[in-house]
Structure formats: C-alpha cells, structure tokens
Amino acid sequence: YGLKALSTSDIQMQMNEANSPVIFMPLGGLNMTYLIMPVQIRK
Numbered sequence: 488y489g490l491k492a493l494s495t496s497d498i499q500m501q502m503n504e505a506n507s508p509v510i511f512m513p514l515g516g517l518n519m520t521y522l523i524m525p526v527q528i529r530k
Contacts, residue, residue: 493521 501510511521
C-alpha cells in the first residue's frame with residue numbers, strides 16, 4: 488500500500504542524508520511510523 492497506509496495527508500518527514508532511511512509519521516490520530524529505505528543502483 489505504501490504511503491496510502493497512512494490515514495492522513497498531514498505527515499512529518501524525518502531525514503538526514505540522501506542515502507539514509509526516511510521516517511514518515513502522521514500528524515495527530517494514529518500512532519504509526521513508516522520507514523523508507525533508500526536503494527542505490529550502480530551502473
């Protein structure tokens with residue numbers, strides 16, 4: 488489902504660097520954490 492699993496369109500994004508994980512959390516309501524791991528494709 489991806490980001491559609493979050494029940495709101497108001498989210499907080501936490502990120503550090505281009506190749507580190509990103510955390511999405513909905514603002515208010517559901518207590519949920521969505522983690523996105525980056526993938527680097529080398530040629």
